[in-house]
Amino acid sequence: MxxxxxxxxxxxxxxxxxxxxxxxxxxxxxxxxxxxxxxxxxxxxxxxxxxxxxxxxxxxxxxxxxxxxxxxxxxxxxxxxxxxxxDEAYWKFVNFYRSQFKLPIVAITGTSGKSTTKEMIKHILSAKKNVTATTLSSNSRTASLQYLLNIDDRTEAAVFETAVGSPGDIRIAGEYFKPTIGIITNIGAHHLNYCKTLEGYIQAKAEMLDIISPTGALILNAEDINTSKLDLSKFHGRIIKIGKHASCDFRASNIRYHKNGMLFNVHHKKQLYEIFVPGFGEHQVYNALAAIAAIYEMGLPISLAAEQLQSYQKLNKQLQVFKGINNSILIDDTWNITTTSLEAGLKVLNALGEGKKKIAIIGTITDLGSWGYIIHEQAGELISQIGVDVLITIGEHASIMAHHAVDLGLSSPVYTFKNSTRVYQLLEEIVDENTILLIKGDMYSKEVSKLADDLKINKPSSSK
Missing domain, CATH: 3.40.1390.10 (MurE/MurF, N-terminal domain)
Structure with missing residues (x-):
């Protein structure tokens, strides 16, 4: 401070x-x-x-x-x-404190990819600037004051997550940070216990449009269905689109899996850049595109992003690859679970598991309120569309996705468990060196997280 x-x-x-x-x-x-x-x-x-x-x-x-x-x-x-x-005195203090600093501040929201995109931006900026940022995924309302006070005369840029637990969260974060750049990574279905409906959740994310400086910029995933439902007419700043379509300001092409990460090309203003980013999955490319767009908006070159992203350190339990039980490959994705991140995880499982037996172990999706049944059915639809060789679910609500996947035609063996007690024993029987496992849950599910740790053998492994 x-x-x-x-x-x-x-x-x-x-x-x-x-x-x-x-x-x-x-x-x-x-x-x-x-x-x-x-x-x-x-x-x-x-x-x-x-x-x-x-x-x-x-x-x-x-x-x-x-x-x-x-x-x-x-x-x-x-x-x-x-x-x-x-209360009035408090906000006078907050507004005064923020007004002392003229610097680029990035606010990031989205159902998935917030923490990763924030960490990428922070990592790129740190090569040239003194940066302050939210810690890991700690982004609650109560933390906002301390993050604001982390800005001082040495700070040259700041990057903050602005998550949605309830409507109004992003707007309140905006009162603290007054961002100059906003990012919406994607909008899936989450926190419906507080937002009540998907439309309510989309509108809660739309608060990002209200908090960015009128002279600022909003970075959007042009190919995300729910993001396309936002009413952008009331936004007076610049809109920057990322994606694979030719109309995008930052366009990715030639996306391919590489050792420990993704290789792709970025097209911007008739220039072409080859980028490598650690971490598997096409969603990681979108995270990197958003980060590249943000640092470019701050006046830094894409070449710096290309150089810095090579040494980016992935967050723990986000599609981390390990040597697993019975010499299998284990993908630990127990950081969080939404239908958006589940789809990304299943696609990585299929890509890395070509020619192998692919097993998905999936826990319950939380924070859904009365939408629990519908969202778990949607998860089951994703599983049936993408496909796995063996499906294992843990938790009563998670079994909904298993039953729905079967109803939609999934013919692979399916096992549903109320808890993780018998899962390890089953895996010992069906897993071998030609197996790849995806374990998917969130950080609050101790059972699923512990099972992931129990299935690991030694240190992280590379694959493909």
Missing amino acids: KPLTVQNLKAITAGHLVQGSEEVLIQHGAYRLKQVKRPNTVLFTSKPIVNWEKLKPFYPLVLVTDRFYRKNEVPEQIIIIKVTNT
């Missing part, structure tokens, strides 16, 4: 200093008591603080509040700024 004094903060929030010195320096910020972890923090809260003793290690502490405290009720090491409305 770029430090400021209590005197500065008093002016920013239009507050009145009730107790303490105006000269105290503020170096951290919080709006929840549990976020106070260091001295010289400003805490914005209307809630009463009862246990001052617990806060002693973090003195001096600056309290911005609209709550009335009696004289001698608060320790003298607490600096108090009294405001008319704590």
Whole structure:
């Protein structure tokens, strides 16, 4: 955080200093008591603080509040700024802090590929700039303040995930970050327990159009069906399209699997670039295209992206290839599961498993609410279309996809389990050195994640 004094903060929030010195320096910020972890923090809260003793290690502490405290009720090491409305004071502070910095800020949303695209952009930028970014996939509302305060005078660019758990999440993130570049990687079906319908989820993603600077740019996957449903007429910035179609601003061609990743060509402004990106699957090409478009928008050359992407380190449990049980090949894709990422995983399984027995082990898709049955049926349709040699599902809801795949004509052996207890035993019997396994789930499914780890032998392996 770029430090400021209590005197500065008093002016920013239009507050009145009730107790303490105006000269105290503020170096951290919080709006929840549990976020106070260091001295010289400003805490914005209307809630009463009862246990001052617990806060002693973090003195001096600056309290911005609209709550009335009696004289001698608060320790003298607490600096108090009294405001008319704590929430209004908080957003005045946030807006002031963001306004201090004129730099490119990228906001990324999408059903799949957010973390990967963000990490790619960060990796490319880090060759030339001081970059701050969200950590892995930690992108909740409560983290936004800390990420904003990570920007200081040394920062030259920032990249933030703006996920959707509920409608309004992206809009709130925009209030913090005020991005100059937005990316929507794709829109599948997720978080329907809060967004209620697919249309509601699409509209929640469409909030990205509202938060980008009018002079900024929006990067879109031109071939994503649900993204094409967005009403772009209200967006006043520039729209940059990525994909394989000739109309795309950044176009990929000659896509092929290579050792440990994907090779492809990028066409832009009549120039041709050959790109290698670690990580298997055509979806990885789209992630890289979005990253390339973003860094180019910031004034960096595509040649730099081509060079940097070669050393990009994939995230754990995202289509990672290992030597597996009985000398098989294991693809661990237990980072998250949506129909979008399931389709990508199954396509990678087929591509890497040419000539081998292909087994898919799939867990439950979460955060679907009343849409659970329909989305699991859609997953079953994907499985029947793409095909596997053996299908294993784990969890009661996951069995819906298995039954639906069979109903649609999948003739391969199908096994459904309520939990993972007997799965390992089955795999010991049916897996050999001519087998490739895809295990698909999310980070919150301990059972599926543990099974993936149990199936690994030694270190990551390359294939094909």
